[in-house]
Amino acid sequence: MSAKSRTRTPARELLFGNLWEYDPAPETASPHLQDRYTLFVNGKWVAPKTKKFFPSISPRNGEILAEIGQAGAADVDAAYQSAAAAFPAWSKLPGAERGKYLYRIARLLQDRAREFAVAETLDGGKPIKESRDFDVPMAAAHFFYHAGWADKLDCVMPGKKLAPLGVVGQIIPWNFPLLMLAWKLAPALACGNTVVLKPAETTSITCLKFATILQEAGLPPGVVNFVTGAGETGAAVVNHPLAKKIAFTGSTAVGKGIQRALAGSGKKLTLELGGKAANIIFEDAAIDQAVEGIVNGIFFNQGHVCCAGSRLLVQESIASSVLQKLKIRLRSLRVGDPMDKNTDIGAINSLKQWEKIDELVKTGVAEGAELYQAPCVLPQRGYYYAASIFTNVSLSHRIAQEEIFGPVLSVLTFRTPEEAVEKANNTPFGLSAGVWTDKGSLILKMSSELKAGVVWANTYNKFDPTSPFGGYKESGFGREGGKQGLLEYAEMV
Numbered sequence: 001m002s003a004k005s006r007t008r009t010p011a012r013e014l015l016f017g018n019l020w021e022y023d024p025a026p027e028t029a030s031p032h033l034q035d036r037y038t039l040f041v042n043g044k045w046v047a048p049k050t051k052k053f054f055p056s057i058s059p060r061n062g063e064i065l066a067e068i069g070q071a072g073a074a075d076v077d078a079a080y081q082s083a084a085a086a087f088p089a090w091s092k093l094p095g096a097e098r099g100k101y102l103y104r105i106a107r108l109l110q111d112r113a114r115e116f117a118v119a120e121t122l123d124g125g126k127p128i129k130e131s132r133d134f135d136v137p138m139a140a141a142h143f144f145y146h147a148g149w150a151d152k153l154d155c156v157m158p159g160k161k162l163a164p165l166g167v168v169g170q171i172i173p174w175n176f177p178l179l180m181l182a183w184k185l186a187p188a189l190a191c192g193n194t195v196v197l198k199p200a201e202t203t204s205i206t207c208l209k210f211a212t213i214l215q216e217a218g219l220p221p222g223v224v225n226f227v228t229g230a231g232e233t234g235a236a237v238v239n240h241p242l243a244k245k246i247a248f249t250g251s252t253a254v255g256k257g258i259q260r261a262l263a264g265s266g267k268k269l270t271l272e273l274g275g276k277a278a279n280i281i282f283e284d285a286a287i288d289q290a291v292e293g294i295v296n297g298i299f300f301n302q303g304h305v306c307c308a309g310s311r312l313l314v315q316e317s318i319a320s321s322v323l324q325k326l327k328i329r330l331r332s333l334r335v336g337d338p339m340d341k342n343t344d345i346g347a348i349n350s351l352k353q354w355e356k357i358d359e360l361v362k363t364g365v366a367e368g369a370e371l372y373q374a375p376c377v378l379p380q381r382g383y384y385y386a387a388s389i390f391t392n393v394s395l396s397h398r399i400a401q402e403e404i405f406g407p408v409l410s411v412l413t414f415r416t417p418e419e420a421v422e423k424a425n426n427t428p429f430g431l432s433a434g435v436w437t438d439k440g441s442l443i444l445k446m447s448s449e450l451k452a453g454v455v456w457a458n459t460y461n462k463f464d465p466t467s468p469f470g471g472y473k474e475s476g477f478g479r480e481g482g483k484q485g486l487l488e489y490a491e492m493v
């Protein structure tokens, strides 16, 4: 890019940036919420034996959306007993019949897409345009994809048959509640397993609404059971003796604890944990596209993304122009009510997460990094955080090492591809990375040297049910999606 065109951009921004504003564009569909949700066990709604309920709060404004049943050990046991009772018939169904249920579930979710998108946004705080255009359609796509596998399991590994494992326990986080549920349920059911699943405490609503889809689809009772609650409920799911496999998505700290708890138990385990991805921009990249990729990489879903491009590595020769463009782009990002269709960055999922982000940002400033926050007016109620960029970051800073899981980008520079690889790999995590360059050969070199389960080239945060996703090092092990994901829910016979 010539120096002339670089200087033109700020001028355009000054011209338009202050002159026009969007009108409010509120999403108005009803999420059809109940005041209170009990547990979903053996195809029925059952009150928790603990007799306890906890509130699900909307981070959009701090209001209580519904009360959620708190499952104790006896409730988790009932869920496992029902899943174990359902297993023989479900696993013996011809694959084509299991596939029909999965197709039905996918279609019912599509039919109720708008309602689910609104519920997801209210409960979790993500912008409605993301839940509408990404979370819900992708969740349906996972059921469609795995429905297609259900009658073709003999083709996954030539010469081998796949047998289900039995009852699987699944635990999911709050950043993509419905989508993580789909990633977990669809392959487990396609292979003929039955399931006990626990959603995250702050985002149980779309999981419980999903139970109504399972009922509408006529899924046999006990094939899927939902137990809600916090970490203790999760621990009861992990430690139940009937579980043949545990599939966990969440933080590295909890994942390590689960791995320790399961050592020697014979249970199969997959862990999808945290990340601190490098998004690497070379000087020959298409800079404007790369700037969009940086924005998408870190500000999608408020940065509550395990594979977020939270460390920007930019080649020194273009660093100042990339940063200038990035700061200008940030000023046009709309932070605010997630129910507004024009919102780019919605609400932080919970007060606890807001405090964690703020603490790390303050640490970044204290350690000497330079903070830029785009000027914006944040709503008075609810949990909101301005899009934030740190420059002058060194590798030893906490903001360069720890997962912030918020809309905060740490910028580092490099001179050579070798230095980029070294800096990118200088983290305990290994989930994802991005490479932006004009040269195919450099893409191939970088993707083979980066220690990351997924490497995107000239794009970021692209997902597809056919494509396996997962990490290594402290980002966990096992894959979700594709043929590889199916194999995590079956044994070869």
Ligand code: NAP
Residues within 6 Å of the ligand: 171, 172, 173, 174, 175, 198, 199, 200, 201, 202, 229, 230, 231, 232, 233, 234, 235, 236, 238, 249, 250, 251, 252, 254, 255, 257, 258, 271, 272, 273, 274, 275, 305, 306, 307, 403, 405, 431, 470, 471, 475, 476
């Ligand atoms: P988290 O605290 O580890 O929680 C994840 C799930 O585990 C929640 O359902 C949680 O319940 C439950 N849990 C908590 N303590 C437990 C215990 N001792 N035993 C069993 N289950 C327990 O993680 P989070 O803060 O919700 O999620 C964010 C993390 O997930 C980030 O680190 C992110 O990178 C990671 N993540 C990874 C992927 C991936 O594919 N690699 C995808 C998405 C997110 P409660 O929340 O109800 O307490």
Ligand code: MG
Residues within 6 Å of the ligand: 056, 057, 058, 059, 122, 123, 124, 202, 203
């Ligand atoms: Mg909530």
